[in-house]
Amino acid sequence: MERAKLEYNSEENRGKSLKQDLGLIINNPRYSDIKIICNDKKEIYSSRAILAARSEVFDGLLYNGMKESYENQIYLPTVNSTIMKIISEYIYTGSIKEPLTKDNIVEIFNAADYFQLLPLVDFIIETVKDELKVNYRNNYSPELLSKAVDTMILSEDNILLNMLIKAVSTTPLNTIEFGRLSIKALQYLLSCTHKKQKPFATPEYEVFRYSALLVSKEISNNTYKTLMELLPTLKELEKSIKVNNKWITNRQKVAKELAALVKFIDFRRIKEQIITDIIEPLEITPTVSIYRSYNSYCNNDTRGIPQLYNFKRYSYEIRSWSACIFVNASSELSDQ
Structure with a gap:
């Protein structure tokens, strides 16, 4: 690896590829005039x-006439160094080599969205869409949603969140x-x-059951x-099945949560x-009737547009589903 890098650094190879030339100065103190503190x-x-x-976000931060315009460092309180290296690679070369995975995709999306790197945002969205269509085996959307609600501004306009x-x-x-x-x-x-x-896809009783558990x-x-x-x-x-009444430990705490x-x-x-x-x-729960409008029963036991179930009186049969997300491919993104 070092030999290949030295070979490319020779005068003979410089200037042949703008992308490779700019890649040489990523996180390189020799060519730096500002430090990003993550x-x-x-x-x-x-x-x-x-x-x-x-x-445009960096333009506003670094050329705003304030102290950031004259200091040689800037602090980013919402981005860690691992994600910032990936963002830097995209800024310099228009591509990222780091694989998009369930462990980093939300953070990369957040950073790309924050810095208004729209082609990178679009690339992430399209990659996720493709995985949702073709990958039926590994479903990591629950983990990603959990991470997203902790780190994103919850908005109906957020494409990845939706x-x-x-x-x-x-x-x-x-x-x-x-x-x-x-x-x-x-x-x-x-x-x-x-x-x-x-x-x-889940009947309402099962929603209550899952929530309580x-x-x-x-x-x-x-x-x-x-x-x-x-x-x-x-x-x-x-x-x-017969259910025997039992004392629930921490009953009040369960009710509160x-x-x-x-x-x-x-x-x-x-x-x-x-x-x-x-x-x-x-x-x-409080008296359930509080949550029932005029005690009227709704014939459909699943909210919204019911998906993938055959309905019976107290049971359902799962037919098929395709909700999955795991982006685990090396990502070469062409600059747009």
Whole structure:
């Protein structure tokens, strides 16, 4: 590797490729007139003129007539050095070699969006779209949505956020292992699909069940195990499974944490018998009738536009689904 780099640095090879020539000065103190201090306190060496020419945001930061215009360093509190190196590579060469993965794609998107690097934003979106279409095996959209709601400004105009919402909402919640989807992400998912005509794959009772179990899992294993016994699946209810009432440890804590999710659950879509026999005895929600408009039952037990299910009285059958996201390919992005 070093030999190849030395060979390219020779006078004979310089000037043949603008992309390769500019690649030589990325994070190179010899050609730097400004240091970018990232939120992990690490420094990235850069060129003030190149940054400003490629990004209006950097232009405003570095040539605003304020102290940043004269100092030889700038602090970026929202970007770490690993992501900034990738952004620098794109700014200098118009491409990125770093693979886009579930561990970095949200951060790279956030940084590209912040610095208004629109071609890079578009590239990420198109890459995710392609993966959603073709990859049926690895579904990382719950993890990405969890990370996104923690790091992004939650806006209906955020294209990546909307794609993740659609991917997770069309995945049956009971197929998403606990720990993959955060409570905050679930709340945002439910708020975005509550009383809206959007595709959704999970019957409302299963939404309540998943919400209660997710909350209890965060509180204690004993509470989680108890609720697992008290909240059978719809498929188990079809078999007339008998549920014995048990004391729920941390009942008040469960009710408190669950409140933020319950307000986005449409109890009109849950059968009256399930409410009276299963949900209300738990005493972890306010009186359910508060959440039911005039106690009227809605014939459709799934919100929005029901996806991928054959409906029965208390059960459903998963037919197929395709909600997946994992971008794990080396990304060469042509400058636009």
